[in-house]
Amino acid sequence: MPTVINLSPKRLRYEQIRHEIQQRLAQGIWQVGEPIPSEHILAEEFAVSIGTIRKAIELLVSGGLLVKIQGKGTFVRQPDFSASLCRFFRHRNKNGEIQLPTGKVECIQRLEHGIAEINQLFGNAHDAAQIYMERTRTLDGTVLVSEKIWLPENRFAALLNVDKADFGNLLYPFYLERCACLIVSVKEQLTFMPALSDAYLQINQEAAIKICRWAYDLSGAIVEYRESFGRASDFCYETIIA
Amino acid sequence: MPTVINLSPKRLRYEQIRHEIQQRLAQGIWQVGEPIPSEHILAEEFAVSIGTIRKAIELLVSGGLLVKIQGKGTFVRQPDFSASLCRFFRHRNKNGEIQLPTGKVECIQRLEHGIAEINQLFGNAHDAAQIYMERTRTLDGTVLVSEKIWLPENRFAALLNVDKADFGNLLYPFYLERCACLIVSVKEQLTFMPALSDAYLQINQEAAIKICRWAYDLSGAIVEYRESFGRASDFCYETIIA
DNA sequence: CAGTGGTCTAGACCACAGC
């Protein structure tokens, strides 16, 4: 039977359908890695032409939530920001090849009274509990990035029962699996610090690059705040504008 | 009469049409700022459905070469990279408002024997002549960015007859007007310099950000190489990944 | 008002994946 969608004036059909599909992704009705129903079936369900469905899906593909594979179907994508921080640094191993560093959680703890400014980002009470982590990214035995991570305790309490060694190389798939929290976009801000000291990076009053990151879930709420640091001398960022 | 397009196997029609339109833009058949023919007329000319024309135009719009305005038409865009360098720095005037600095050509000269590495980028003989410029970007009387620019003399000789003061705030529209050279994309690489001295920036052995830029024309050839420098303490870059 | 791009339809046929 056709799904009823509100035909209020000025609402574009493909926008409404995009919104409906996004809702289902947020609710986990269609799981990450699984295909969503075919365009033909969706067209029938929403009682629109297949072109309209394609337009709606196109928006979600360009937003990074879906992936189309010809002949197979349209799949729910696990957004991958694993390289997003790393793209700011020269990352070569001993052989000169580009390589992703390995992530390691150095410590994780519960903050009974979280940091007020960060609770404000999360939309929580100013002294709500938080989870705090320190994390490193290592390549060839050298720590390249040192990170401090804050999470709202009300959504991520499950992480407190996880052993440090059980965190994988990527945190966001872990968030999804253990806390049902899907990160769909991140904002990053880079600044320069003339003199940073950091135990993991093994630097003392040296120049560094600081990367602040705000991570958003499907509803647009901030669900993680992170500060990452790397040596300024490792900094290298390339971008193309068309 | 319909334009003949080669229907060789595996060639998508909208790709061929995109290519044909891009050719006309490169040849200046349709001028910057002017509208191209309507979708209806193009569909007739290429003897395809209007949806196919829309797809071809969509590609060029997302590539930054065209702009659609509903009810008016589809226009040839002057790509604008004026803010691209500036997006890496905190740019506030005395009142705290974001503002674009003003560009000024400090010197321009002809290099009888150009720099070999740069001639290689241009695809010229290793000692071909080049044009060299030094340029500053100033806000509230303070130089924020200092630039060195190299151009192939064979394409930009006309610039040597221009008075320094007659260069506008933006160089690329000037390249188009005087040298019929349209810049359509740029690649930029940022790195950190622990100790730079620069007369314009008024710094001496201080930390700086270096931005190398390669600018491309419609044919994909590099037509400008530029090195820009700013104070590391001014550095601030924000990006969103979805 | 006529002309533009924006949305939408109800199909057709093709290319590809996988059984």
Next chain:
DNA sequence: CTGTGGTCTAGACCACTGG
């Protein structure tokens, strides 16, 4: 072989622009 997404058609009607 069936089912998927990819391309393409030949229209329709709407929303917006400008004379």
